[in-house]
Amino acid sequence: MPKRVDHAQRRAHITDALVRVAAAQGLHAVTMRAVAGEAGMSLNLVQYYFETKAQLMHAVLERLEQQSHERWAHRLDRLPRPVTARAFIDTFLAEALPTDTASRAFHLVWTSYAVLAMTDPELAVQPFVAGPDRLEAQLAEVLEQAQRDGAMDTERDAPREAAHLLSLSHGLGTSVLVGQRTAPAALNILHDHLDRLFTDPSRDRLGLEAATKRSRS
Template sequence: MTARVDHEERRRQIAEALLRIADTQGLQSASMRAVAAEAGVSLRLVQYYFETKQGLLLDALTRLAAQLQARMEKWIGEAGSPPTPRGTVTAILSCILPTDPESRRITRTYAAYYTLVLNDPEVLEKHGARQPELLEGFLAKRIAAAQEAGEVDPGKDPGIAAAGLLAMVNGLGSSVLGGQRTGEAATAILARHLDELFRTPGETARALPSADSPNATSS
């Protein structure tokens, strides 16, 4: 009897081969033939499951997003139960920073995709910003919830705060991968910014030196 082929497993095998190439060599090296060799299958089989290279690229990108989603859910679960708005925001941003092998792989692979879509306006328009927009919106909702609970200054704009935090984390991630700073240093910078965000006006006032403080500047 002929063994039944698990088509989804075949597609996963091929897509993950592309992701490995993207991580280690960049997507410019991910030809259909190279992906077939990495996956240990024939070129014809790759073309059977993915008629075009763009179809393969987008399928692999969806799987990469699912891997990041699973990582974020794991970190949120480990942040406490039930998760607080601050705990959720901290877990998501912390797990994105490339501080361990998995997060470094995910960050490098996303960087390879960013390089690709910047040179392809059609792909950029359809797929380039979708995941970041969803994540930014989710973070903004958590910051707004903390604001309603009195844990964030009511004068803060949750959307702008979320966008700023994500931009900062992306920049920190690049500096870690580039060797400018360690993962520990990047995590400490993130923690400092989160402390500043999740501080009520009363806490801010208490943190400032008073006129009677020996550290206060005299006029």
């Protein structure tokens, strides 16, 4: 009886191979042949699942985003209940920094992709901006809930503050990646910013169910 092929697993195996090659050599140096060699597959088999390098790179972004969300959810699972809005955002910011092999690979590939997308029309497509857009919307919802609970000043613009948080985390992540500052130093900057946002932590009552749902959506 022929062996049953798990196509989803193969696709994941190929995308993970690209991440390893990119982390070692840089995304600009990645070729389909190099990915095939890292995955231990023939070039034809890799091209069966991904006809072009652009298709493969889009799939890589989606997988990296999924893995990052899973790590974020795992961090939330370890927090005291109920999970507050401050803790929810704090875990996101901690996950967003390149502090280990997985998060470093995420940051390196994502940043490299952004640079390539500026000059390659095939790469400058919706999947690249969809992830940050979703995160920004999630953070805005959490900040709006904090305002309703009285934990954050209602005079602040929650969507704009969410954009500030996302931009700040991206910038600090890059600074850690290039060695400008350490991850703990970057986290201290982020915590200082959160201290200014959450004026009354005692009234921060974001429920666990809502927090978990937002982190996995």
